Amino acid sequence: MEEKTKVTIEDLNKTISDVKDYTEKTRKELQETIKKKPLESAGTIFIAGVVIGLLIGTSISRR
Numbered sequence: 001m002e003e004k005t006k007v008t009i010e011d012l013n014k015t016i017s018d019v020k021d022y023t024e025k026t027r028k029e030l031q032e033t034i035k036k037k038p039l040e041s042a043g044t045i046f047i048a049g050v051v052i053g054l055l056i057g058t059s060i061s062r063r
Contacts, residue, residue, distance in 0.1 A: 034041040
């Protein structure tokens with residue numbers, strides 16, 4: 001049987017800190033991309049919204 005590894009508070013704090021740093025870095029990169037390429041960014045967001053809308057619409061209509 002596998003042994004369960006105990007997660008310490010320090011491990012959790014480190015993981016939370018790593019995730020926070022990653023999300024902050026990603027947010028800054030996205031802001032720079034949106035400033036450099038606003039039309040491409042708007043197009044990407046529009047297409048993503050259409051796809052998500054279609055997925056939600058088809059899942060609701062199947063009920």
